[in-house]
Amino acid sequence: MIQKGGPIMSNNSHAAIVKPPFFTPGVCVVAIIALIGLTGIGARFLFGLGHVTNLNNQFPWGLWIGVDVACGVALAAGGFTSAFIAEILMKEDFHDIVRPALLTAMLGYTFVGLGVFVDIGRSYNIWHMLLPSMWSPNSALFEVGMCVSCYLTVLYIEFLPIALERFKDRVPWPAVNGILHFLDRIMKKVIWIFIILGVMLSCMHQSSLGALNVIAVTKIHPLWWSPILPMLFLLSAFCVGPSMVIFESGISMRSFGIPYHYESPVLAKLGKFLPFLLIVYFTAKLVDMLNRETWVYLVDGSFEGKMFMLEVTIGVILPFCIFVSEKLRNSFVWLWAAAMMVVAGVVLNRVNVFITGVNPVYQDMTGRYSPKGWEWCVTIGCICIIVLIARLIILNLPVIHALEGGHEHE
Amino acid sequence: MPTRRDFLKGLGATAAVAVTAGAVSVSASGHGEHHGPEIYEESYGVLTDLTKCVGCRQCEWACNEENKLRPSEPVESLEDQSIFDKFRRPDDERYTVVNRYKGKGLGGSDMFVKVQCMHCDYPPCVSACLVGALKKDPWGPVTYDAWKCIGCRYCMQACPWQIPAYEYNNLVTPRVMKCTMCFSRTTTEHEPKPDIKPSNFLGRGLPPQEKGEPSGKAPACVSACPQEAMIFGKRSELLEIAHERIKKHPDRYIDHVLGEHEVGGTAWMYIYNQPFNDIDFPKDMPDESPAALLESIQHGIFKKFASPVMLFGACATLMHVNGFFKHGDKHDTEGGSDHE
Numbered sequence A: 001m002i003q004k005g006g007p008i009m010s011n012n013s014h015a016a017i018v019k020p021p022f023f024t025p026g027v028c029v030v031a032i033i034a035l036i037g038l039t040g041i042g043a044r045f046l047f048g049l050g051h052v053t054n055l056n057n058q059f060p061w062g063l064w065i066g067v068d069v070a071c072g073v074a075l076a077a078g079g080f081t082s083a084f085i086a087e088i089l090m091k092e093d094f095h096d097i098v099r100p101a102l103l104t105a106m107l108g109y110t111f112v113g114l115g116v117f118v119d120i121g122r123s124y125n126i127w128h129m130l131l132p133s134m135w136s137p138n139s140a141l142f143e144v145g146m147c148v149s150c151y152l153t154v155l156y157i158e159f160l161p162i163a164l165e166r167f168k169d170r171v172p173w174p175a176v177n178g179i180l181h182f183l184d185r186i187m188k189k190v191i192w193i194f195i196i197l198g199v200m201l202s203c204m205h206q207s208s209l210g211a212l213n214v215i216a217v218t219k220i221h222p223l224w225w226s227p228i229l230p231m232l233f234l235l236s237a238f239c240v241g242p243s244m245v246i247f248e249s250g251i252s253m254r255s256f257g258i259p260y261h262y263e264s265p266v267l268a269k270l271g272k273f274l275p276f277l278l279i280v281y282f283t284a285k286l287v288d289m290l291n292r293e294t295w296v297y298l299v300d301g302s303f304e305g306k307m308f309m310l311e312v313t314i315g316v317i318l319p320f321c322i323f324v325s326e327k328l329r330n331s332f333v334w335l336w337a338a339a340m341m342v343v344a345g346v347v348l349n350r351v352n353v354f355i356t357g358v359n360p361v362y363q364d365m366t367g368r369y370s371p372k373g374w375e376w377c378v379t380i381g382c383i384c385i386i387v388l389i390a391r392l393i394i395l396n397l398p399v400i401h402a403l404e405g406g407h408e409h410e
Numbered sequence B: 001m002p003t004r005r006d007f008l009k010g011l012g013a014t015a016a017v018a019v020t021a022g023a024v025s026v027s028a029s030g031h032g033e034h035h036g037p038e039i040y041e042e043s044y045g046v047l048t049d050l051t052k053c054v055g056c057r058q059c060e061w062a063c064n065e066e067n068k069l070r071p072s073e074p075v076e077s078l079e080d081q082s083i084f085d086k087f088r089r090p091d092d093e094r095y096t097v098v099n100r101y102k103g104k105g106l107g108g109s110d111m112f113v114k115v116q117c118m119h120c121d122y123p124p125c126v127s128a129c130l131v132g133a134l135k136k137d138p139w140g141p142v143t144y145d146a147w148k149c150i151g152c153r154y155c156m157q158a159c160p161w162q163i164p165a166y167e168y169n170n171l172v173t174p175r176v177m178k179c180t181m182c183f184s185r186t187t188t189e190h191e192p193k194p195d196i197k198p199s200n201f202l203g204r205g206l207p208p209q210e211k212g213e214p215s216g217k218a219p220a221c222v223s224a225c226p227q228e229a230m231i232f233g234k235r236s237e238l239l240e241i242a243h244e245r246i247k248k249h250p251d252r253y254i255d256h257v258l259g260e261h262e263v264g265g266t267a268w269m270y271i272y273n274q275p276f277n278d279i280d281f282p283k284d285m286p287d288e289s290p291a292a293l294l295e296s297i298q299h300g301i302f303k304k305f306a307s308p309v310m311l312f313g314a315c316a317t318l319m320h321v322n323g324f325f326k327h328g329d330k331h332d333t334e335g336g337s338d339h340e
């Protein structure tokens, strides 16, 4: 398809882009942190949860659930939001963002799965939730578990054509090649089902993730506990999806040496819609707050109140102001900064709901939970592992258009 | 070529779906249609009269013996009064503990409070468990099946009484530890679990959910109490006894049975002489089980899968309208190529 994006696809710039080598000094640092993270995972499976975490009977959920799982799921929302814009609404301008977003979603959810696997006490039983005889439809966590595992599968299937595109006609064995072509043809026919399934499953579990803590009504701080937590989680996922796309594009353009003018007009267009999404999210939060009269906690000077203000200011109000201004939006630095704020705001929100806002009944006994060094190692290390895998894939498969420039006009 | 208007239309449609889902959830939360797990009208429970407890901790010992929790602990440890200096909670080695509250008892004497799982009638922990490892037996107890458990600890997050404890230091087979109302002692038909066979893993022949009828025996702690501070029996009768006592001795008890209404009612109930909040029971307990609220929200959103199916249909229609299927082979997919 001829790209209509004008400046985005200015042909000459392809020649300027050179694929960087896999290892650069920065990547080496990331690799070292990843290794430390692997050691942390090793420690967890060698010594047990009690030794590597600060979890206790008052705080059964900590950093791994709050960040690896809750934030991981939220930040991978770029996958379904961009699929919705580019594939379901067929906005051709946005086609270039689909593959990178798909990749991040795929790796993000792999990260979530890994986080769950490390966190649960009997990791070897993780498949129990898929067994029909143990299905427990009353459990919100069951809903999350099922949707996440289905969605992860869908994501891998959606990614398959990208791998096929890279390898078909390049393998030396005709038989294998035949299979690849056959798969490719099938995928072309059925991909639409998976695209929609991806969007559907995402909406389902993004909201169910919020539902998890509805049951802990006596423990979650009233600023964050709400019967509409599922809706708030879904609406914030809508906001963070496009923001994450902008945020990541900025990073990948930087690290792969792609000139900013290349993608930034598309991203600015994406930024145009964020004020709408943010205002919907903000309204829901505000109405809920007025409805339950929780604003009293905002002004009582408590730590929770400050965290809430911080979350809303950084995550909603400031980026809203930047995104509405056309001038700022068209400057990539501002656009990127605003997107980063939305991302930070949503991360704060998830951490608040799952960690800061949790007030168990007998917390004085054990003191408040704060993660142990090992927990940080595993979380940060896993992020680094994912970054490395992403780099490996981007450098070897046709994910980012600019890097595959040569293909564009054959 | 689709225009920005279509784009906004699409966004509008999605927002509409989301808002509807939210609205459904909010409206559903008002009236819970779900009444929790099956439970016999004549279910059993325990009534603890805290004014009778003298803090001998015989119940703790009986629990330890019955459930083989701390095999190496000598019986002499019961004499140790210093244990009361610290506030304790049930943990991975203790299903029940007794705490002392100095001078809070009748006439300024010490008060002792025994705590354990309340065996809620609509237990949030059971509702939370994603593999059905926790079950409410219709006759009363809430039991746990370590074989099914994946160790997610959502039950601990869900329990409003902050009861389940986790064996964090057990590397390979950590369990959720909580009082079972001495299930194997208090229940008659107690089918032994079959061995773990490959066929089990296909979902057939899983260990049957233990279910039975009361054997007539009381839980070990109840039998062990020299003061008869606890009575085991039918919940309805226990409630009668409780209210009778309160009526007879208005100076001795406050007019409230803890567990009668809290979180939808519990099998284990307490009466005592002052507001329970003063003795560290969780405060501001709702009368409705939090599980009822969550379940009505979840079932409201996903009722008959209507909203997911609607969303799927809406997306497919949008794709069609926007020409996804028109391009034939050329159409763009996430995987398909962008070439023409």
Ligand code: SF4
Pocket: B117, B118, B119, B120, B123, B124, B125, B126, B142, B158, B159, B160, B161, B162, B163, B164, B178
């Ligand atoms: S007290 Fe807690 S552990 Fe016991 S049945 Fe109720 S929710 Fe479950």
Ligand code: SF4
Pocket: B128, B129, B130, B131, B132, B133, B134, B148, B149, B150, B151, B152, B153, B154, B155, B156, B176
């Ligand atoms: S820890 Fe075990 S018993 Fe508790 S909710 Fe998870 S799977 Fe169920």
